[in-house]
Amino acid sequence: MEKLIFERSSEGRRGHLFPEPDVPVKGAENLIPKDFLRVSPPNLPEVSESEAVRHFINLSILNHHVDKAFYPLGSCTMKYNPKVNEEIIRYPGFASLHPLQQEETHQGALRLYYEMAQYLCEISGMDEVTLQPAAGAHSEWTGMMIIRAYHTKKGNPRSKILIPDSAHGTNPATATLCGYRTVQIESNCKGLVDLEHLKKEMDTEVAALFLTNPNTLGLFESEILKIAETIHEKGGLLYLDGANLNGLLGLVKPGEMGFDILHFNLHKTFSVPHGGGGPGGGGLGVQKELAPFFPVPAIEKIGDRYTLSMDRPDSIGPVHIFYGNFLAIVRAYTYIRMLGAKGLRRVSENALINANYLMRSLEPYYDLPYKQNCMHECVFSGDRQRKLGVRTLDIAKRLLDFGLHAPTIYFPLIVHEALMIEPPETESKESLDNFIQVMIQIAKEAETHQELLTSAPHNTPVRRLDEVRAAKELDVKYNGK
Numbered sequence: 001m002e003k004l005i006f007e008r009s010s011e012g013r014r015g016h017l018f019p020e021p022d023v024p025v026k027g028a029e030n031l032i033p034k035d036f037l038r039v040s041p042p043n044l045p046e047v048s049e050s051e052a053v054r055h056f057i058n059l060s061i062l063n064h065h066v067d068k069a070f071y072p073l074g075s076c077t078m079k080y081n082p083k084v085n086e087e088i089i090r091y092p093g094f095a096s097l098h099p100l101q102q103e104e105t106h107q108g109a110l111r112l113y114y115e116m117a118q119y120l121c122e123i124s125g126m127d128e129v130t131l132q133p134a135a136g137a138h139s140e141w142t143g144m145m146i147i148r149a150y151h152t153k154k155g156n157p158r159s160k161i162l163i164p165d166s167a168h169g170t171n172p173a174t175a176t177l178c179g180y181r182t183v184q185i186e187s188n189c190k191g192l193v194d195l196e197h198l199k200k201e202m203d204t205e206v207a208a209l210f211l212t213n214p215n216t217l218g219l220f221e222s223e224i225l226k227i228a229e230t231i232h233e234k235g236g237l238l239y240l241d242g243a244n245l246n247g248l249l250g251l252v253k254p255g256e257m258g259f260d261i262l263h264f265n266l267h268k269t270f271s272v273p274h275g276g277g278g279p280g281g282g283g284l285g286v287q288k289e290l291a292p293f294f295p296v297p298a299i300e301k302i303g304d305r306y307t308l309s310m311d312r313p314d315s316i317g318p319v320h321i322f323y324g325n326f327l328a329i330v331r332a333y334t335y336i337r338m339l340g341a342k343g344l345r346r347v348s349e350n351a352l353i354n355a356n357y358l359m360r361s362l363e364p365y366y367d368l369p370y371k372q373n374c375m376h377e378c379v380f381s382g383d384r385q386r387k388l389g390v391r392t393l394d395i396a397k398r399l400l401d402f403g404l405h406a407p408t409i410y411f412p413l414i415v416h417e418a419l420m421i422e423p424p425e426t427e428s429k430e431s432l433d434n435f436i437q438v439m440i441q442i443a444k445e446a447e448t449h450q451e452l453l454t455s456a457p458h459n460t461p462v463r464r465l466d467e468v469r470a471a472k473e474l475d476v477k478y479n480g481k
Helices: 048-062 083-089 105-124 136-151 170-177 196-202 224-233 242-247 286-293 325-360 392-399 427-450 450-454 466-471
Strands: 002-009 014-020 129-131 160-164 181-185 206-212 238-242 261-263 285-286 300-303 304-308 376-383 420-421
Touching: 014 224, 083 325, 083 466, 105 129, 105 300, 105 304, 105 325, 129 224, 136 170, 136 206, 136 238, 136 285, 136 286, 170 181, 170 206, 170 392, 181 196, 196 224, 206 224, 224 238, 238 242, 242 420, 285 286, 300 450, 325 420, 325 427, 392 420, 392 427, 392 450
Parallel strands: 160 181, 160 206, 206 238, 238 261
Antiparallel strands: 002 014, 129 285, 261 285, 300 304, 376 420
């Protein structure tokens, strides 16, 4: 049992949940099989508060995280996680909700869902948004099912999905899972969709083009209007993988580029912590002709009241056990409200400035396959270092010795020895300069002291692992110490 205790502080009145001591739960001994019940107290050490705190602080130091140092992990937008978000989600009105409560008792939560969807419509240029999907890949699956339902309703079920060769791996996986055959579209010499190849593959069997813009090379698809026209001429739909939406906020709306449907990664674009496989937040936006196929229940506003509506006969049905990952949505809502429209635009502007500053600073030291200005991330090749006997993996491991997390490596696949670097908008020039100097030092070490790199890391708690063997022969156990 729990009781709600309020305490006064200089920050105002805040609610906290504390377990009520010494209240036995009747019949608890019958809820757990006897084989799993202790016969003696656990052997826990008696330590002071200081010792306990130091133990967990030292554990956190062994790991790398965005609060510790720069985290240039391309494709994941590992930005800072505002601490105000964590305060807000602990409010009892959010933390103590149960999804099976009566509507009248959680009108505030439904209002937050409704307003969040409206904000995302405004940001994306879509007509309607659902927040039910749990994360990006789940949103992809939901989107593919909506596309299938749309074409089937029109009496024209289709069999193919077009996917660029630079796409995220989830794109072809999702399309295949949904019963489509995937067709790869080549990139041209600029790293963009080859329009001629797209036109060649586009026919009336194509349900949609699965496109990321900016793409995974960090480049804006400059012919996006022609791409949209090519798809729409044959009755296909244009789907945006919103993983790189961090490069578009407040600058351009996907709806204005011709996209019919897109997914959001709330945990990437809107500051929800998701490192280590933590909980994500999805979201799916569509133009009005696709809205009838949205998951139910839908959150609607009738007068001053918010309600859950099942009145969508063409719906694909529910895709989440309830209505979405609520506290992830609360964090994203807080972030949007905190920044406002001008602040969101600055997010993308700063991300673009940081990425281009870093790219031009490192261009003399690492091969740059695509020379044009990038958006929020850039992709180098380690081919120059590979010729000296140093792999991209070695560069990534050496970065750990300087207290820096490695960028994404070996992706996208169309860049040999790829180094995908994404410096989010929250990094200062001093932080970027430090990273640049380290990368320059590593490039010079590759010329003169290759063994330093091939045997790195040297200062981490764990040295280089046999990652293939670790994946195949996973052996994790508690040693009792």
